Amino acid sequence: YPGLLWFDEDYAPLFFGRDREVDDLVGKMSEPEGRVLLVSGASGSGKSSLVAAGLWHAVINEGRLPGSQHWVWQRIQPSNGETPFHSLAQGLKQAFRGISRSVPELAKDLAGRQTTIGELLAPHLAQGQELVLFIDQLEELFTRAFHSEDIQNVQAQLVAAAQHKPNRLRLVATVRSELIARLEESEPILQVLNAGYHYHLGPVSPRALQDMIEQPAQATGYVFEYQVIDEILREAAQEPGSLPLVAYVLKQLFERRHERTFTRHGYKAIGGVAGAIGTQADQVMAGLAIDVRAAFDNVFAELVHLERERPPTRKRASFARFIPDKAANHLIHALAGQIAGCW
Numbered sequence: 001y002p003g004l005l006w007f008d009e010d011y012a013p014l015f016f017g018r019d020r021e022v023d024d025l026v027g028k029m030s031e032p033e034g035r036v037l038l039v040s041g042a043s044g045s046g047k048s049s050l051v052a053a054g055l056w057h058a059v060i061n062e063g064r065l066p067g068s069q070h071w072v073w074q075r076i077q078p079s080n081g082e083t084p085f086h087s088l089a090q091g092l093k094q095a096f097r098g099i100s101r102s103v104p105e106l107a108k109d110l111a112g113r114q115t116t117i118g119e120l121l122a123p124h125l126a127q128g129q130e131l132v133l134f135i136d137q138l139e140e141l142f143t144r145a146f147h148s149e150d151i152q153n154v155q156a157q158l159v160a161a162a163q164h165k166p167n168r169l170r171l172v173a174t175v176r177s178e179l180i181a182r183l184e185e186s187e188p189i190l191q192v193l194n195a196g197y198h199y200h201l202g203p204v205s206p207r208a209l210q211d212m213i214e215q216p217a218q219a220t221g222y223v224f225e226y227q228v229i230d231e232i233l234r235e236a237a238q239e240p241g242s243l244p245l246v247a248y249v250l251k252q253l254f255e256r257r258h259e260r261t262f263t264r265h266g267y268k269a270i271g272g273v274a275g276a277i278g279t280q281a282d283q284v285m286a287g288l289a290i291d292v293r294a295a296f297d298n299v300f301a302e303l304v305h306l307e308r309e310r311p312p313t314r315k316r317a318s319f320a321r322f323i324p325d326k327a328a329n330h331l332i333h334a335l336a337g338q339i340a341g342c343w
Contacts, residue, residue: 003251
């Protein structure tokens, strides 16, 4: 179980519970106009995992679209660069090592339209190949103080390039549902939404959640002690947006397993679905010095994006921002290392 990390290609064989949603996405991509697809949902609904593991497996591993087993898949996040074009340039260079221009040069050329995405891809795609560009957390376009002109420009270029079939580019993007209104400010994106190439991922059903819990264990030779799964499902039903909580609980259960069994004793010891993260966080915080605990507000203020008359959203902050602050540095390592296990 990956815990608070999303499922990706490495975890795809253990991604269960979203067969219907994957089928729906593949169906939309199979349509002639389905070259741009937006996947929205609430925070923690599993959008990134659905695309990065579920859709990737169906398209690339299983080849469920004509010739797709030979396609190139590249994931990018807008906040991975100084501008949206830096993120795009960096992702394209990772996908195609033969691109000789540096990231800053390529970003400048793309932003200034001195080269088009189609022209850039043509020499690097083999006969019959396409590039599936997965833009994860598209809302970061609006939470990183990028210039409005760059935001509009990159959206327009990507949609236009993907919709022109000879470019052999497909675009799949995930976005938090409360940020859909910001996407509507882009005319090309609005047309995609109105054309029906928008898939909203709702809350996970109890049956699907049971598959997500049970089937990875079955596939790898582990078992749950009697009533543990029922208790997880019962507690999850009482917690809004419970999927990340359940994911964290499962990782903790794996670490506390008895041989190849996930026990009820271990489940109770971590505090169940509702208490697992809070219990661990309280234990970590209690062991920190007063000045380190005092850095909490400063650190978490950098992880929230606020706009007037819009709901608060999370944002990613560069670790470099906190390097001069020793207390904040210590706090981040304590929380991220011991709670998430993924810093």
